[in-house]
Amino acid sequence: MLDSPRAHHKTTLATIAASAGVSIATVSKVVNGREDVSPETRALVEELLVAHDYSPPSARRPNTVSATVEFLIDGDFSSYATTVVDGVVDAAREAGAAVVVGLLREQRAGRYPGPPRSWARSLAQAGRTGVIVVTGELTGAHVDALAAVNLPLVVIDPLNLPRREVASVGSTNFTGGMSATNHLLAQGHRNIAWVGGPPGSQCNQARLHGYRAAMESAGLAPDPLHILNEDFRYDAGRRLGHRLLAGPDRPTAVVGGCDSIALGIMEAARTLGLRVPDDLSVTGFDDTELAPMAAPPLTTVRQPLRDMGRVALRTVLRMASGEQLDSHHVELATELVVRGSTAPLR
Template identity: 95%
Template sequence: MLDSPRASHKTTLATIAASAGVSVATVSKVVNGREDVSPETRALVEGLLAAHDYSPPSARRPNTVNATVEFLIDGDFSSYATTVVDGVVEAAREAGTAVVVGLMRDQRMGRYPVPPRSWARSLAQTGRTGVIVVTGELTGAHVDALAAVNVPLVVIDPLNMPRREVASVGSTNFTGGMSATNHLLAQGHRRIAWVGGPPGSQCNQARLHGYRAAMESAGLAPAPEHIVNEDFRYDAGRRLGARILAGPDRPTAVVGGCDSIALGIMEAARTLGLRVPDDLSVTGFDDTELAPMAAPPLTTVRQPLREMGRVALRTVLRMAGGERLDSHHVELATELVVRESTAPPR
C-alpha cells in the first residue's frame, strides 16, 4: 500500500515544485497569493498543496513576537551597515523580535563560503523568521533556497537584483546623484569628475546616471577619464582620486559614490598638496557618522539609513505573517546636506 502524501510532515515548496514541474519561485507566488501566475498553473499547484496538506510557516506561526530575524552584511561592518542595523534593531525592539547580526561572506574571500541550500537550511533549522541582507550580491540560487524553506527575504541597497519579485528597500539614488552634481554646477564648477562603486551595482549605476543627467542638462560632456568605478571603499577613493587629480585637465570637483569614497578622494587631494574646498570640492553619498567628522566636514547626499533598516524589518515580518506586499520595492527620499567640502572654484 502506498503512503498518502499527507503522511509526510516535511513537505517543502521544492517538493511541490518538483511534482508540478514548475520553479520554486512559482510555487511561492501561489502560496503568497500573487496574481502573476496562470490559472492553470495555480490550480495545479493548489491541488498539490492540498494533497500534501501543506501549510506555510506563517500559518503555523501567526505572530512574530519572540521571532528572530537574521541581518546579514555582505562584506565589511562599515559605518553605512552599522547605521542601517541600528534602524533594524529599533524596529525589532518595537515588534518584540530578536535580531542576529552576521557576515554573509568575508569580502577578502571573494565568494560565499557556504552553498545556498546549506545556508538556507541552516537558517530554517535555527528558527529564523526572515532574512535581511544589506548591500548583498545574491544569486537566484540563494533566493530559491530561501523560498524552498519558507524563509522570507528582504534586501537593502542590493548590488544586484537576482529576481524581480525579491522585496527590496533603497533610496532615490538617481535623484541623489543628480542633486549632488547640480549643487556643484550651481557653484560654478564645470570640470566635475565621478568616482563610484562597483560598476554592476544597481545603486551605483542609479547615482552615476543622476550625475550624467545633471551634466547633460548643463550641456557638459565629462572626459571619459573623469568617470571611474571600482568599489565602495576608502582605499578605492584614495587610489582612483589620486589618478584623476594627477592627470591632465584636473577637475575642480569630484562626486563620490559614497562617503568612504569621498573621504579617500579628500586624502588623495591632501597628499597631492591640494586643499579642500579651495582647490577641490568633494561630495559624498550616505551621510554616515563619518561625514560631519571629516576635515573639512563633508557635503553629502543623506540616505535615511535608519529608516531603511526599520522599513526592511517591518517588511520581512509582514511577509513572515503571510501578508501580501503592495510593492516589492520601496524607495525612500534622499536629501542633500551641504557642509564645508564644497565651494565655488577659484
C-alpha cells in the same frame, strides 16, 4: 531503490538517513551546513532533501512569527552598515523581535557561507523568521534556497536583484546623484568627475545616471576618463582619486558614490598638496557619522539609513506573517547636506 517522497506525509531526518544509508547525525550536519561531511555524501543527502521536499520544523509553522531575524552584511562592518543596523534594532525592539547579525560573505575572500541550500536550511533550522541583507550581491540560487524553506528576504540598497519579486528597500539614488552634481554646477564647476562603486551595482548605476543627467542638462559632456567605478571603499576612493588628481587635466570637483569614497578622494588630494575645498570640491553619498567629522566636513547626499533599516525589519515581519506587500520595492527620499567640502570655483 529510493523511497517515493510522496509516500511520506511528514519527512523527518530519519527518513532521509534511511534513504541515504547514513546516520541521522550525518543528515543533520548537511542540513546545518557543517563542513565535516564528504562531498559525495553531502551531494546524495542534499538530493534526497530536495526529492523529499524536506524543510526543518521551524520552517513548517504557517504564518508564525518567531521574531528572530537574520541581518547579514555583505563585506566589511562599515559605518554605513552600523547606521542601518541601528534602525533594524530599533524597529525590532518595537516589534518585540530579536536580530542576529552576521556576514553574508567575507569581503576579502569573497566566500559565501556554504552551498545555498545548506545555508538556507541552517537558518530555518535555527528558527529564523526572515532574512535581511544589506548591499548584498545575492545569487538566484540563494534567493531560491530561502524561498524553499519559506524564509522571506528583504534586501537593503541592493547591489543586484536576481529576481524582480525580491523585496528591497532603498533610496532615491538617481535624484541624489543629480542633486550632488547640480550643487557643484551651481558653484560654477564644469570639469566634474565621478568616482563610484561596483560598475554592476544597481544603486551605483542609479547615482551615476543622476550625475550624467545633471551634466547633460547643463550642456556638458563628461570626460570618459573622469568616470571611474570600482568599490564602495575608502581605499578605492584614495587610489582612484590619486589617478584623477595627478593628471594634467584634473577636475575641479568630484562626485563620490559614497562617503567612504569621498573621504578617500580627500586624502588623495591632501597627499598631492591640494586643498579641499579651495582647490577641489568633493561630495559624498550616505551621510554616515563620518561625514560631519571629516576635515573639512563632507557635503553629502543623506540617505535615511536608519529609516531604511526600520522599513526593512517591518517588511520582513509582515512577509513572515503572510501579509501581501503593496510594492516589492520601496524608495525613501534623499536630501543634500551642504558642508565645508564644497565651495565656488576659484
